[in-house]
Structure formats: structure tokens, C-alpha cells
Amino acid sequence: MTVYLVGAGPGDGDLLTVRAARVLGEADVVVRDRLVDESVMEYVNPQAQVIDVGKGPGESFRQTSINQLLIDLSQRYDTVVRLKGGDPFVFGRGGEEVLALHQAGVSCVVVPGLSSALSGPLAAGIPVTHRGVSRGVTIVSARGASGEMTDFRGLAHPELSLVILMGVEHRGVIAAQLLEGGLSEDTPVAVVERAWSEQQRTTRGSLRTLGSFDVRPPAIIVVGGVAALDLRSVKLVDVALL
Ligand SMILES: C[S@@+](CC[C@H](N)C(=O)[O-])C[C@H]1O[C@@H](n2cnc3c(N)ncnc32)[C@H](O)[C@@H]1O
Structure with a gap:
């Protein structure tokens, strides 16, 4: 129902915001990036499904598939978390994902991260x-x-x-x-x-x-x-x- 764009911070899970940790703990499904550190994943609801859409350099063509995946997941789950390294709005293509979700009529909340x-x-x-x-x-x-x-x-x-x-x-x-x-x-x-x-x-x-x-x-x-x-x-x- 709601897609949360969550900033995972720069690495060490201790650097997550309190809000990010709470949302991760309530997630039904987490769509994660390559740069997200494993220590952050310890905060994810153990029952949540985790989907890795890690992108390497030069693979930006996959962004449209990620947008569509988030839209599809929002029809099936209450709490979808899109987990991105650092802050979602600092070179994270978070803005593009927010716009795609908005155009599809999906409710979206952004949780900042430490860039x-x-x-x-x-x-x-x-x-x-x-x-x-x-x-x-x-x-x-x-x-x-x-x-x-x-x-x-x-x-x-x-x-x-x-x-x-x-x-x-x-x-x-x-x-x-x-x-x-x-x-x-x-x-x-x-x-x-x-x-x-x-x-x-x-x-x-x-x-x-x-x-x-x-x-x-x-x-x-x-x-x-x-x-x-x-x-x-x-x-x-x-x-x-x-
Ligand atoms: C696509 S940008 C994402 C930036 C991210 N949204 C942020 O706010 O940190 C990826 C780049 O961020 C930098 N970066 C991200 N995490 C880093 C880390 N833990 N140490 C050093 N550089 C990092 C590198 O320059 C890397 O190529």
C-alpha cells in the first residue's frame, strides 16, 4: 500500500536513523541496493522478503524495471521498503522513483539517510x-x-x-x-x-x-x-x- 524510500546511511547499521530502523522492522518486503551494508540488514523484519536489485556502474537502464517492481509490490504488500545507500535524494535516483510511484497513484514516504x-x-x-x-x-x-x-x-x-x-x-x-x-x-x-x-x-x-x-x-x-x-x-x- 505504501512504499517507503529509506536511506540506509553510508555503511555501519548504527548510522541508520531511528525512523529508518523502525520502518525496516515493519517491512513486508525490502528492495535493496548494492551499496547497502549487511549490518543494516540486521534491522529488517526477519519475516520480510528481500529482493536485491543491486546495480553496478553502467547498468542504469534497469531503473525502469525497478520502478515497475515497486509499483507491482505495492499492490501485494502493505509496507514496501526501497532501501538505498546513503540518502535517497543524493545521487540515489530517489526522485525518479518517487515520481514514478506518484504517477502510478502509489503512496510514498521518504526517510532520509546520512549521505x-x-x-x-x-x-x-x-x-x-x-x-x-x-x-x-x-x-x-x-x-x-x-x-x-x-x-x-x-x-x-x-x-x-x-x-x-x-x-x-x-x-x-x-x-x-x-x-x-x-x-x-x-x-x-x-x-x-x-x-x-x-x-x-x-x-x-x-x-x-x-x-x-x-x-x-x-x-x-x-x-x-x-x-x-x-x-x-x-x-x-x-x-x-x-
Ligand atoms: C550512486 S551514488 C549514491 C550516493 C548515496 N545516495 C549517498 O547519499 O551516499 C554512489 C557513490 O556514492 C559514494 N559512496 C557511497 N557510499 C560510500 C561509502 N561507504 N564510502 C565511500 N563512498 C561512498 C561513492 O562515490 C559511490 O560511487
Whole structure:
């Protein structure tokens, strides 16, 4: 009857919202994504049916089938949960699913989640804004709807942090374009892989070295002065920056 679009947060199940945990516990059926961590699945009603519609890169053509699946399930179950990594409305195609459900006359409720765009950097001790270092943050996907690259030249701003999702495969081009846009080669960069999981790994360097980072998705790229900070261990921070 109702489809709940639920944000699963960035990984660790402890980072679910209380509302998300409650809805998962009441679910009749859960339609989950690839990026949802197993620790989140512990909150799912044990009697619920779980359907994995995990999408890999380049498989976005399946979105229409997912929309139809949600519509079909809503005719058969009271509580359908569409579980998505991070926040459903941050590069999660949640908006498209809400529109499809609305057009089909299906009632839909969205439950926010902690996006990897903000909590991924934090997991590595990086505040996305920091007084005197960064006055704001731009969150951007490296690719557009038809797979075309974002033009990073216009996003080069020395006083703003840049948080890039789905950018690991394009890290060389991203670095080149940001340099072309006017950022210095020494601009700090950090890549946080698999934030909040046991496999979390952070690689740090600068725009000069980003192209040669040995990193794999899923990962967040942080560009700007904040990427040099690690507030998990304040001793390591360059106090001149604070
Ligand atoms: C399709 S987007 C979904 C983003 C999600 N809706 C959110 O709010 O976090 C997938 C991208 O998010 C980033 N991502 C998601 N979870 C992550 C994690 N645990 N660690 C690092 N990056 C993550 C990666 O850039 C990945 O390629």
C-alpha cells in the first residue's frame, strides 16, 4: 500500500536513523541496493522478503524495471521498503522513483539517510567546512545522466571544498581540469574508500598526485584545504591551518 524510500546511511547499521530502523522492522518486503551494508540488514523484519536489485556502474537502464517492481509490490504488500545507500535524494535516483510511484497513484514516504557525501569525509576525520580553511562545500557527481563527464574547470575554487562522488575512475581527468581551472598543484586531496566499513581506507596527497592514487570505488574524493585535516587525531593536524 505504501512504499517507503529509506536511506540506509553510508555503511555501519548504527548510522541508520531511528525512523529508518523502525520502518525496516515493519517491512513486508525490502528492495535493496548494492551499496547497502549487511549490518543494516540486521534491522529488517526477519519475516520480510528481500529482493536485491543491486546495480553496478553502467547498468542504469534497469531503473525502469525497478520502478515497475515497486509499483507491482505495492499492490501485494502493505509496507514496501526501497532501501538505498546513503540518502535517497543524493545521487540515489530517489526522485525518479518517487515520481514514478506518484504517477502510478502509489503512496510514498521518504526517510532520509546520512549521505556518504558528508559522512564519508568525516569518517576520515575531514570536516567538509572548517573556519578559515573552507567557507563552503560543493557536492558533485563526476558524471551526468548520460555518462558524460562533469566539467570540473568551473568548479575550481580555493576557498570551497569539493566532494566528488563516482569520480574514482576519472581521477586523472578531474585533477587535470581542476588545475586548468586555476587550483594549485599543491591543493590537498583525500580519497576515502568504503567509509564506515571495516575496509575503510584513506589515501592523501595533492592534485599533483591524485591521478596516480591506487584507489577503487565506492569512494569519495575530497579536494581543498580540509583534505589535509584529520581531526580523529588532532596531533597530526597542521596547527597553522586551524
Ligand atoms: C550512486 S551514488 C549514491 C550516493 C548515496 N545516495 C549517498 O547519499 O551516499 C554512489 C557513490 O556514492 C559514494 N559512496 C557511497 N557510499 C560510500 C561509502 N561507504 N564510502 C565511500 N563512498 C561512498 C561513492 O562515490 C559511490 O560511487
